[in-house]
Amino acid sequence: MNINLYPDVSSIKEENLKGNTVVVIDVLRATSVITTALYNGCLEVVPVLEVHEALSLKGENVILGGERKGLKIEGFDFSNSPLEYTKDKVEGKRLIFTTTNGTKAIVRSRYSDEIFIGCMLNAKFLADYIVKLGKDISIVCAGTNGIFSMDDFLCAGKIIYEINKLTKVNMSDFSSLAYLTYIKNKDNVFDYLKYASHYRYMLSIGLEEDIKYCFQEDILDTIPYYKDGKIKRI
Numbered sequence: 001m002n003i004n005l006y007p008d009v010s011s012i013k014e015e016n017l018k019g020n021t022v023v024v025i026d027v028l029r030a031t032s033v034i035t036t037a038l039y040n041g042c043l044e045v046v047p048v049l050e051v052h053e054a055l056s057l058k059g060e061n062v063i064l065g066g067e068r069k070g071l072k073i074e075g076f077d078f079s080n081s082p083l084e085y086t087k088d089k090v091e092g093k094r095l096i097f098t099t100t101n102g103t104k105a106i107v108r109s110r111y112s113d114e115i116f117i118g119c120m121l122n123a124k125f126l127a128d129y130i131v132k133l134g135k136d137i138s139i140v141c142a143g144t145n146g147i148f149s150m151d152d153f154l155c156a157g158k159i160i161y162e163i164n165k166l167t168k169v170n171m172s173d174f175s176s177l178a179y180l181t182y183i184k185n186k187d188n189v190f191d192y193l194k195y196a197s198h199y200r201y202m203l204s205i206g207l208e209e210d211i212k213y214c215f216q217e218d219i220l221d222t223i224p225y226y227k228d229g230k231i232k233r234i
């Protein structure tokens, strides 16, 4: 099984993803939100690129979530904080979701038939599931504003680490680097993250609790799956 890793959305090409199992990561915070919302009973998440698109989809049993510059959008019900997506707020609801990096990465990974949403929260469970599919794996990091992001890279390393425990893999050099980075830092994640600009930005706008939440490992057994413009739980 081959594993390829893409540092941000601009580096993905249709021919690289076709036929592969694709995992999209935006650990801070979009893919952590999606996984949490579905775990808490949200029916489906619809990722959209633009705020006006989200607003136009308002309706019964629909909630709007997301951010711009890390902050809640006017007219939306929720921000991009996974801590807001509790069972009492999201159960039985349809979430329309737009964020700066994460939802773009998901929508732009549509070249594959098998697209999953990954984060630290579900890494081990996701690895178990996708290994059984037996296809080559492409991991797409959302990055931040079109630039490589160390936080997504560490999460990619964790997912590769979990896959490697289960089956024989052939890692690209970039995948190996993520894998080794995770092994080296797994016991001191926050010492590593302090070098990450996205992490520092999140801290500067008061999101320390979100970060702590997003870097918990293997606490949610939810495997979000993107098909026909919607993300649902497997």
Ligand SMILES: O=C(O)[C@H](CS(=O)(=O)O)OP(=O)(O)O
Residues within 6 Å of the ligand: 026, 028, 029, 030, 031, 067, 068, 069, 070, 071, 080, 099, 100, 101, 102, 103, 142, 144, 145, 201
């Ligand atoms: O709010 C977030 O977590 C980020 C916003 S930004 O990158 O800090 O502008 O959005 P996401 O799409 O989840 O990376």
